[in-house]
Amino acid sequence: xxxxxxxxxxxxxxxxxxxxxxxxxxxxxxxxxxxxxxxxxxxxxxxxxxxxxxxxxxxxxxxxxxxxxxxxxxxxxxxxxxxxxxxxxxxxxxxxxxxxxxxxxxxxxxxxxxxxxxxxxxxxxxxxxxxxxxxxxxxxxxxxxxxxxxxxxxxxxxxxxxxxxxxxxxxxxxxxxxxxxxxxxxxxxxxxxxxxxxxxxxxxxxxxxxxxxxxxxxxxxxxxxxxxxxxxxxxxxxxxxxxxxxxxxxxxxxxxxxxxxxxxxxxxxxxxxxxxxxxxxxxxxxxxxxxxxxxxxxxxxxxxxxxxxxxxxxxxxxxxxxxxxxxxxxxxxxxxxxxxxxxxxxxxxxxxxxxxxxxxxxxxxxxxxxxxxxxxxxxxxxxxxxxxxxxxxxxxxxxxxxxxxxxxxxxxxxxxxxxxxxxxxxxxxxxxxxxxxxxxxxxxxxxxxxxxxxxxxxxxxxxxxxxxxxxxxxxxxxxxxxxxxxxxxxxxxxxxxxxxxxxxxxxxxxxx
Numbered sequence: 001x002x003x004x005x006x007x008x009x010x011x012x013x014x015x016x017x018x019x020x021x022x023x024x025x026x027x028x029x030x031x032x033x034x035x036x037x038x039x040x041x042x043x044x045x046x047x048x049x050x051x052x053x054x055x056x057x058x059x060x061x062x063x064x065x066x067x068x069x070x071x072x073x074x075x076x077x078x079x080x081x082x083x084x085x086x087x088x089x090x091x092x093x094x095x096x097x098x099x100x101x102x103x104x105x106x107x108x109x110x111x112x113x114x115x116x117x118x119x120x121x122x123x124x125x126x127x128x129x130x131x132x133x134x135x136x137x138x139x140x141x142x143x144x145x146x147x148x149x150x151x152x153x154x155x156x157x158x159x160x161x162x163x164x165x166x167x168x169x170x171x172x173x174x175x176x177x178x179x180x181x182x183x184x185x186x187x188x189x190x191x192x193x194x195x196x197x198x199x200x201x202x203x204x205x206x207x208x209x210x211x212x213x214x215x216x217x218x219x220x221x222x223x224x225x226x227x228x229x230x231x232x233x234x235x236x237x238x239x240x241x242x243x244x245x246x247x248x249x250x251x252x253x254x255x256x257x258x259x260x261x262x263x264x265x266x267x268x269x270x271x272x273x274x275x276x277x278x279x280x281x282x283x284x285x286x287x288x289x290x291x292x293x294x295x296x297x298x299x300x301x302x303x304x305x306x307x308x309x310x311x312x313x314x315x316x317x318x319x320x321x322x323x324x325x326x327x328x329x330x331x332x333x334x335x336x337x338x339x340x341x342x343x344x345x346x347x348x349x350x351x352x353x354x355x356x357x358x359x360x361x362x363x364x365x366x367x368x369x370x371x372x373x374x375x376x377x378x379x380x381x382x383x384x385x386x387x388x389x390x391x392x393x394x395x396x397x398x399x400x401x402x403x404x405x406x407x408x409x410x411x412x413x414x415x416x417x418x419x420x421x422x423x424x425x426x427x428x429x430x431x432x433x434x435x436x437x438x439x440x441x442x443x444x445x446x447x448x449x450x451x452x453x454x455x456x457x458x459x460x461x462x463x464x465x466x467x468x469x470x471x472x473x474x475x476x477x478x479x480x481x482x483x484x485x486x487x488x489x490x491x492x493x494x495x496x497x498x499x500x501x502x503x504x505x506x507x508x509x510x511x512x
Contacts, residue, residue: 006163009219010242014167016214017154018174020107020147023114023207025178027140029325030204031080033186033318034197038079041129041197043072075130082134084427086141087148091419092270094149095412099228103154103221110150111208113143118205124198133201140204148399149419153411156403157221158242165339165467168400173332176391180325187318226255227262227408254470258408261475268410270417279414281478282405285463286418289348289398292455294425296355297448298390300433301383309380320380324387331391343467344397344404345459351393352456358386359449366442394455398422404466407475 048069068076097106120136152171159167182204186192191200219238226235235255239248273279301324309317339347365379398418406414437444464477 005244007242007244010158010160012214013158013218013242014155014170016211016218017107017151018170019207019211019214020151021171021174022178022181023204023211024144024148025175025180026182026207027083027137027144027178027204028175029179029182030186030201031083031137033183033192034200035076037192037194037197038129038133039068039072039076041125041194042075043069045128045130046071046075048072075134079130079133079137081427081431082138083141083144084423084430086138086143087145087423088420088427090142090145091149091423092416094146094153094416094419095270097146098150098153098224098412098415102224103150103157104215104218105220107147107150107154108212108215110143110146111212113139113146114205114208116205117143118202118208121204122198122202124201136201143208145419145423148422149415152400152403153415154221156400157223158219160243161468161470163340164404165344165400166336168403169332169336169339169396171399172391172396173329173336176325176328176332176395180322180329183318183322183325222251223255223258223408226252227259230259254472257472261407261472262409268413270413273410273413273417279406279410281462282475283414283417286398286402286405286414287421288455288458289401289463290418290422291425292348292352292452292459293394293398294422294429295448295451296352296390296394296455297359297429297445297452298387298395299426299429300437300444300448301386324383327384327387328391331388332396335392335396338392339397340467343465344393344401345463345465347393348397348459348463349393349456351389351391351395352452352459354389354392355386355394356449356452356456358382358389359445359452362386363443363445363449366445369442401466404469404471404474405478407471 046069048071097110100106101109117136117140120132120139124132124136126132148171152168155167155171156164182200184190185200185203191197191203219241220234222235222238222242225231225238232252236248236252239251240246268276268279273283309320314320335347359382362379362382365375365377365382368375369379402415402418403411436447440447464474466474469477
């Protein structure tokens with residue numbers, strides 16, 4: 001039977017993997033705090049600001065309305081958005097890198113990118129700061145696109161079933177911890193100042209160095225060794241290293257059955273995955289869950305929170321934003337504790353429903369702010385609760401549930417598509433929210449409330465519970481729910497001739 005305990009090697013492997021997620025979170029958040037300082041360096045480098053001592057404005061996570069030269073605005077916008085563009089491009093390569101030499105060596109290989117990115121940014125003052133920062137952010141985005149797929153893939157494959165949800169949630173916990181760390185280090189009296197800002201940005205590559213030292217001590221994914229490489233003895237050794245001394249026959253038997261299914265399916269490319277009706281339901285659920293994470297308005301909350309805190313009379317809004325970051329981390333820990341007890345579907349429903357109510361409350365608070373001064377506290381409370389509900393379910397669960405929904409054959413392609421969906425929708429929200437906010441004003445969060453309501457209904461109707469199920473059992477849920485095509489007859493095993501025909505078509509597909 002499967003070992004149900006957390007061994008030292010398993011703990012080390014998961015910790016080493018999520019250092020990539022910490023780096024991802026740090027890179028997401030680090031660019032905000034030193035914005036004013038970096039903009040002035042850009043201006044001086046471009047020759048549009050005089051050579052004079054920098055006047056530091058109050059440390060803030062949001063751009064204050066002041067005259068900034070258009071060329072500085074352009075280069076700053078590129079510094080922020082190039083990160084998401086790098087992630088969108090590289091997320092398509094997750095499956096290729098993960099299968100090339102294995103999950104562990106794949107994570108080791110991409111660490112080179114993180115170190116190069118860190119060095120480019122730490123040396124920003126040595127040449128043209130705008131060129132160095134944009135280049136560093138682009139390379140770091142490319143790294144994070146790969147890391148945000150490889151980490152959940154590896155953890156999902158090595159985690160015992162009893163802890164698969166909790167360990168999968170650690171990717172998000174490490175991400176929000178990285179965001180919080182960047183917010184704290186970005187305070188003006190620490191590293192968010194004229195002298196140390198290149199070090200602040202360059203530190204985003206530091207976790208890669210530690211990860212590179214630890215990953216060689218970690219075993220390769222047994223599922224990769226057995227199913228992808230056919231290395232049964234090596235898979236058995238890896239299982240013993242991860243789970244201690246136990247009888248691995250049940251795990252090996254499950255992998256054997258999955259390997260047989262994979263051999264029927266053949267290697268599934270992204271093009272085949274998109275076209276095949278065999279995986280359409282799983283893919284639709286996976287992509288919708290990633291859309292629900294990014295189109296929920298969580299990033300808009302962070303963009304808008306400082307303005308609301310200022311209206312509420314908070315003299316140092318940066319500390320209120322750090323408070324949001326602390327809540328982010330605390331409630332991700334709550335999710336880690338609950339996800340294998342309450343279940344993925346339940347927590348996602350609670351999170352999306354709660355966020356929908358908070359979005360309505362926030363709108364009411366903003367609309368009546370000029371009438372009742374105490375409405376600012378309604379808006380503040382709604383922001384804090386919105387973040388709490390997000391981290392209970394919609395934040396962490398989409399990252400690892402994709403690995404649960406797909407078998408070994410289509411899993412890398414599915415993770416690549418889901419990652420690209422996440423990065424693309426993140427980029428769209430980041431670029432369009434200021435314009436949507438200008439158009440809708442105080443009613444901007446009604447749009448997100450409508451989207452959240454739709455995602456809640458979708459989750460209730462279409463997302464299955466994966467808690468406590470093997471990968472084989474999860475796949476069976478979708479096979480059972482798949483509509484029978486005309487002429488398909490049911491057999492004793494619950495599959496029909498239509499499914500068999502699709503398998504044959506998939507096997508003969510030239511792109512498979």
